[in-house]
Amino acid sequence: MTETTTVGAGTGPATATIRVLLADDQALLRMGFRMVLDGEDGIEVVGEAADGASAVQMAAALRPDVVLMDVRMPGMNGLEATATIAAEHPDSRVLILTTFDVDEYAFAGLRAGASGFLLKDTRPADLVQAIRTVAAGDAVVSPRITRRMLELFGPHLPGTDAPTPGGPDPRLERLTARELEVLTLVAEGLSNAEIAGRLFVSETTVKTHVGNLLGKLELRDRVQAVVLAYETGLVRPS
Structure with a gap:
């Protein structure tokens, strides 16, 4: 069942505030991310989505600068949602959220157009820095981390x-x-x-x-x- 919450919907900021959409099927994780981000200057959580379909709809309506995207969600998963958002709303950059040890298909999110990935247990300061980096147009995945993920999972992925x-x-x-x-x-x-x-x-x-x-x-x-x-x-x- 879809669960969404929106805050501050609009067509885009007139200031440099980074507008973030949270997409994760676990309400407690979304709450944790929101608590971290709401305490940061220049970052605003504009919405929450509990599945990929909602994330796509809200990305179209809210035009966030950054989408924090979980991989495993009911219905449309995060990889499908990432591909759709990257294709239809390229100004909204996507950060894949993964536990890494079990989400072997996180790499597919990078191929789908994500700007990088974060571990779900990443430190709050690193989460904030990653969002700022992606919003500025850069990637947050270091080449070494990307290489390691490709070595582990690349040969087993479709295509x-x-x-x-x-x-x-x-x-x-x-x-x-x-x-x-x-x-x-x-x-x-x-x-x-x-x-x-x-x-x-x-x-x-x-x-x-x-x-x-x-x-x-x-x-x-x-x-x-x-x-x-x-x-x-x-x-x-x-």
Whole structure:
């Protein structure tokens, strides 16, 4: 049964307040997240949804900046809801909530368009920082965490089989040799600073290469870049 609560519905803020929609079938978890976020300056919880269908409807009505999305919910699950929101309301960024040890399909949420994932037992300060980071247009999943999740679950997920041999993926042909090298290192879990040290260039140069390859590949952030690197076979789970 659908359970929703809305607060402060509107078409969008005139200020820099980050508007957050909570989507989780456990009322106590939603209450906990709301208590944390309501105490933060510049963050407003504008609604709560207890299933994926409600989350999609409320994302359309409220146009939140960030949706905190659980994976396992009745009816439409969080992965389906994420894909719909990412496709229909790309300005609303989605953070997948997972217990990680049991939600093997959390990676599918990243492929569906989520900007990252959070563990449900994440510290309040990290939750707040993650929301601010995503609202600013960046991703919250470090390359190392993404890599680990792909290594554990990627081979078992639908649609993640290695590409048929016969040549590189056409998308990768848009990149220069240096950009392809940077993409490989990003997918292997290196930070910008570590890539700079590996390639003997400045961190600013690495940031430029990352920005260029994201643009050429029409990707939103590093998370999607890592996913693409694995999907195309550029990097394989060890």
